[in-house]
Amino acid sequence: MAKVLILSGAGISAESGISTFRDSGGLWEEYDISVVCNYDSLEKNEDITIEFYDKRRAEIEDKKPNYAHKVIKELKEKYPDDIAVITQNVDNLFEKAGMSAEDVIHLHGFMPTVRCRDEECAKVYDIGYEALETFNDGKCPECASKLRPNIVFFGEAAPMYEKLNAEIHDCEFFVVIGTSGNVIEVNSMARYSKHSILNNLEPSNTIAERDFSKVIYDKASNAIDIIADDIEAFLSE
Numbered sequence: 001m002a003k004v005l006i007l008s009g010a011g012i013s014a015e016s017g018i019s020t021f022r023d024s025g026g027l028w029e030e031y032d033i034s035v036v037c038n039y040d041s042l043e044k045n046e047d048i049t050i051e052f053y054d055k056r057r058a059e060i061e062d063k064k065p066n067y068a069h070k071v072i073k074e075l076k077e078k079y080p081d082d083i084a085v086i087t088q089n090v091d092n093l094f095e096k097a098g099m100s101a102e103d104v105i106h107l108h109g110f111m112p113t114v115r116c117r118d119e120e121c122a123k124v125y126d127i128g129y130e131a132l133e134t135f136n137d138g139k140c141p142e143c144a145s146k147l148r149p150n151i152v153f154f155g156e157a158a159p160m161y162e163k164l165n166a167e168i169h170d171c172e173f174f175v176v177i178g179t180s181g182n183v184i185e186v187n188s189m190a191r192y193s194k195h196s197i198l199n200n201l202e203p204s205n206t207i208a209e210r211d212f213s214k215v216i217y218d219k220a221s222n223a224i225d226i227i228a229d230d231i232e233a234f235l236s237e
């Protein structure tokens, strides 16, 4: 497992023009999230749920990675075995910055893909930025069951968390960029790392600064050079 873990949230994509969840004007204010992001959303509100994700998928087509994505891609390229990149984001900006699917773990799913609803099949298809219904009439080519967004809804299993827990176990340098900590308890992770950096735009009432060796309240694209320097210094110790 890697010595350095970089965990990101919506804040790292904010400068690329993708709404965060909880900042003013974030996604939450436009949609009732309990209608479109819950484990029972597809069953109870299928049309508006598919529409919500179709809109979010289409909106990322013209979004570009920012400097923070690019620096992290370069760090991963330089230290492939020493750095793990894990994100809560479902956008493809790390991939657009040049990282391969194997280099980035998406904890909450991946927007350009859809998944067969049949749990036995559960095949995943990359449909890019298209609406779900335009791909094979919204049906799985393998078993003809309905497809769904390949996103983890609230209350659903999130299998990728096993990878996060495994990485945390061996991590000596924990970096948090652009997450309010509402879903992932980052303080306990910081406490077990020798070094840790928190980078957000402003304090979050769910993250205690005291557990982090360094706290940077600034845009990720401004903070990332400091973060990269500290990571390089640590890895060359």
Ligand code: APR
Binding pocket: 008, 009, 010, 011, 012, 014, 015, 020, 021, 022, 023, 026, 088, 089, 108, 177, 178, 179, 180, 181, 182, 183, 199, 200, 201, 202, 203, 204, 218, 219, 220, 221
């Ligand atoms: N640079 C760095 N941090 C930023 C920037 C920026 N340019 N802009 C905003 N932030 C920070 C904010 O300070 C905030 O702490 O990003 C964080 C965004 O928090 P949220 O909107 O809560 O997003 P996130 O923490 O990723 O949400 C986690 O919640 O709803 C679920 O599944 C969803 O993955 C999401 C999870």
